[in-house]
Amino acid sequence: MAKSVRKTESATKSKTGKPAVKTVKAASRKKIPVAAEEPMGVKTAPVKIAAAPAEVQINLKSSRRFWLYTLGSLALLAGLIQIYGYNTGWGNPERLVTRFLNKGQQLTLAKRYDAAIKQYEKILKLKTSDENMRQALIAIADLYRERHEWTKSVEIYNRLRTQDPASVLSAWAGLQVGDAQLQSAQYVDAVKTFTEVSRLFPKSDWDAEARLGLGKASEKEEKYPEAIAAYTALVKDYAGGFLAAEALIHIGQCYELQGDLKAARQAYQTILDKYPNTTWDDAKARLNRLDAGKPGEGVRTWGQSQ
Numbered sequence: 001m002a003k004s005v006r007k008t009e010s011a012t013k014s015k016t017g018k019p020a021v022k023t024v025k026a027a028s029r030k031k032i033p034v035a036a037e038e039p040m041g042v043k044t045a046p047v048k049i050a051a052a053p054a055e056v057q058i059n060l061k062s063s064r065r066f067w068l069y070t071l072g073s074l075a076l077l078a079g080l081i082q083i084y085g086y087n088t089g090w091g092n093p094e095r096l097v098t099r100f101l102n103k104g105q106q107l108t109l110a111k112r113y114d115a116a117i118k119q120y121e122k123i124l125k126l127k128t129s130d131e132n133m134r135q136a137l138i139a140i141a142d143l144y145r146e147r148h149e150w151t152k153s154v155e156i157y158n159r160l161r162t163q164d165p166a167s168v169l170s171a172w173a174g175l176q177v178g179d180a181q182l183q184s185a186q187y188v189d190a191v192k193t194f195t196e197v198s199r200l201f202p203k204s205d206w207d208a209e210a211r212l213g214l215g216k217a218s219e220k221e222e223k224y225p226e227a228i229a230a231y232t233a234l235v236k237d238y239a240g241g242f243l244a245a246e247a248l249i250h251i252g253q254c255y256e257l258q259g260d261l262k263a264a265r266q267a268y269q270t271i272l273d274k275y276p277n278t279t280w281d282d283a284k285a286r287l288n289r290l291d292a293g294k295p296g297e298g299v300r301t302w303g304q305s306q
Contacts, residue, residue: 093126104139113143134160134169141176150184171197171206178213182220190217208238215250224254245275249282256286261295 100119107116116139123136141156157180160173174197181190191214198210215230231247231254238244252267264286271283289295 093128094132096126097123097128097132101135101139108139108143113147117143130163134163141173145176145180148183150180150186154180165200168206171201171204174200175206175209175213178210178217182213182216185220187217187221203237205241208234208241208243211237212243212247212250215247219250219254222257224258228254242278245271245278248275249286252283252286256290256295259295261290264295265290 100122104116104119107113107119120136120139120143123132126132137156137160141153141160144150144153144156154177157173157177161170161177164170174193178190178193178197181187181193194210194213194217198207198214201207201210211230211234215227215234218224218227218230228251231251234247235244235251248267248271252264255261255264255267268283268287268290271278272287
């Protein structure tokens, strides 16, 4: 046994008498990189490592989202600025007034009265001139009148009257109030209104209009003598005016309704003689009706429509 061990040990020795060393192929070993030492005082540029394709795509997507978000925000901001400028007239109330007036007129022509009133009411909320305020109030009152909302129209017309009682606007608004009261069968109030206008604006076209209104109010109440007196006073004081012929038509009408056909015929004939360019056709038709023995036909309806 001992001999076999010695034999084995001797077999492992080389011919030179040294133990054999097992060699390993150099190709099978990995080389470990060793950082080179930098010389003193010398700086080297850092090595740039190229990004992977996946990282490039992520950066591009992020950049695209950023610009889309930025452009969208700018567009929203521009829109808000535009809305602000549109609603404020860019600091100029007169631009808003003009826009609201134009829009109100368009809506009125389209008979969208509610929407038109809202446009004019916007003007009343602005700090603008008195003239613009009056223009808006007149438009609103006229629209209420067009819709036969007499109470609202009278309220606004009276508001215009109180602004300057001695002005032409006050006289005009007073006539509008009286006419609205006639249309709504408020005859007593209409008489008061027309009487006041006549007192405040004597010897003027406003006075003539007010006297005609007084006659109409009495006529509608079937107070024909009072109506004839009001119309006759108008014809006397304003014989050269266009309203004199209209007053004569009403005088003849009142006489017909009272059965005084002779007086009615005389009133109509006066129109043909003195006012051929006014209500001549109407007066001629009435005379023809009287000649045909049909007095009063259509007179009541005509009087109620005036």
